[in-house]
Amino acid sequence: MERLPGKVAIITGAGQGLGRSTALRFAAEGARVVVADVNCKTAHNTVTDIKSAGGDAIAVIADVSVSDDVEKMVAVTLADYGRVDILVNNAAMFGSGKHIAEIEEDEWDQVMRVNLKGPFLCSKAVVSPMRAQGGGSIVFVSSMSGVVANERQADYNTSKHGLIGLARCMAQDCGEYGIRANVVCPTGMNSPMMARTPAANVAPYAAMTMFSRFAEPEEVASAILFLASDEASYITAAVLMVDGGATGIQPSGRQLKEGAAKFLRRVESGAL
Ligand SMILES: NC(=O)c1ccc[n+]([C@@H]2O[C@H](COP(=O)([O-])OP(=O)(O)OC[C@H]3O[C@@H](n4cnc5c(N)ncnc54)[C@H](O)[C@@H]3O)[C@@H](O)[C@H]2O)c1
Numbered sequence: 038m039e040r041l042p043g044k045v046a047i048i049t050g051a052g053q054g055l056g057r058s059t060a061l062r063f064a065a066e067g068a069r070v071v072v073a074d075v076n077c078k079t080a081h082n083t084v085t086d087i088k089s090a091g092g093d094a095i096a097v098i099a100d101v102s103v104s105d106d107v108e109k110m111v112a113v114t115l116a117d118y119g120r121v122d123i124l125v126n127n128a129a130m131f132g133s134g135k136h137i138a139e140i141e142e143d144e145w146d147q148v149m150r151v152n153l154k155g156p157f158l159c160s161k162a163v164v165s166p167m168r169a170q171g172g173g174s175i176v177f178v179s180s181m182s183g184v185v186a187n188e189r190q191a192d193y194n195t196s197k198h199g200l201i202g203l204a205r206c207m208a209q210d211c212g213e214y215g216i217r218a219n220v221v222c223p224t225g226m227n228s229p230m231m232a233r234t235p236a237a238n239v240a241p242y243a244a245m246t247m248f249s250r251f252a253e254p255e256e257v258a259s260a261i262l263f264l265a266s267d268e269a270s271y272i273t274a275a276v277l278m279v280d281g282g283a284t285g286i287q288p289s290g291r292q293l294k295e296g297a298a299k300f301l302r303r304v305e306s307g308a309l
Contacts, residue, residue: 039067040266045118047071047110049101049159050128052079054228055178058254059125059261064092066262068123071114073097075128101128101155111162120170123265124163126156126200127178131230132193145192152196153203160207164216172215174265177204178257181224181280197222201276208274217273219264224280225251236304244296245288246281250303 046063050056052074060070064087072087072094074080080096087094097113099106114121129152133144160175167173182190183197200220207218225231225242231251243250260279263269278284288296 040262040268041066041068041123044068044122044265045071045114045120046123046125046265047073047114047121047159047163048125048127049073049099049155051083052076053083054230055223055226055254055257056125056127057083059127059258060094061087061090061092062255062258062262063123063265064094065090066266069118070094071097071110071118071121073099073101073110073128075100101126101159102150104158107155107158107162110159111166115166121163121166122170122173124159124173124175125178125261125265126159126175127261128155129178129196132190132196134189135192136189137191140192148192148196149199152193153199156200157203160203160218164211164214167216168211168214172217174269175204175207175216175218176261176264177201177218177220178261179204179220179222179276181222181278181283183220183222184276184278184284204276205274212273217264217269219269219272219274220276221257221260221264222276222278222280222284223252223257224283226254226257227251228254236301240297240300240304241293242283243300244293245283246296247283247286248281249296249299250281252279252281 046068048060051060051072064070072080072083077098084094084096097110099110179200180197182194204218204220
């Protein structure tokens with residue numbers, strides 16, 4: 038049985054990575070999907086793949102940090118599908134990778150614009166239609182970096198911490214309209230964002246999980262699906278860690294060493 042029958046879902050950053058996986062999964066579960074991305078080509082690719090699999094989707098080219106684009110995104114959704122039940126605030130960029138004392142003001146502003154202001158604008162834009170319909174579900178994609186501090190990630194981590202606050206405030210202010218707001222916090226994922234980093238640099242992070250590997254985007258999409266669906270009807274303001282246990286356990290020295298070696302063996306054998 039489909040888990041999102043008749044639902045209309047906007048997914049930002051759905052041209053690749055986690056957003057794309059989530060869009061494909063939602064469509065397979067019966068949702069009509071609005072594939073929103075700044076990248077026209079990848080957004081259309083996702084739509085083509087959804088349609089080839091028998092699903093229903095449209096592409097909207099929008100930068101989540103630009104209010105006119107966000108308003109257009111919601112207007113097109115309402116014009117084409119007549120409602121909006123789900124918003125997944127997934128689009129994001131990585132930070133400068135600099136020490137906090139070295140981050141330039143414009144670098145900081147850019148990360149906050151995309152990762153924090155974007156989800157604010159998108160969430161704000163769906164409140165009115167969701168309220169008129171009697172409710173909706175908003176899922177924010179934060180990160181393990183939204184609950185811990187990583188070295189040289191002050192801009193990215195601050196934006197992801199802020200997202201949890203934003204989600205809780207959405208849940209607080211909009212609960213009376215039947216709108217739920219929840220957060221997923223993945224650790225590393227096998228996505229294009231991760232592929233840009235050398236395996237040796239990320240092996241210690243994989244070793245911190247109980248599985249010595251990162252999540253497949255589909256595994257995170259399953260958590261988003263649950264929170265977005267009516268199965269999570271009593272869940273709001275929740276933060277769901279999808280991190281292979283990394284924030285809940287403290288691995289021993291042996292586990293870290295063996296886990297990193299296991300991860301690198303997997304990468305070398307192409308098993309990831
Ligand atoms: N990859 C990881 O290891 C990881 C770990 C934890 C959390 N996350 C989070 O998961 C989410 C998805 O990550 P991913 O790895 O799939 O990223 P990705 O870089 O592979 O894809 C991001 C998508 O967002 C789009 N995008 C970027 N800026 C945009 C904007 N201003 N407006 C609209 N679209 C925009 C891009 O074009 C791209 O299609 C992000 O929120 C990220 O912070 C990723």
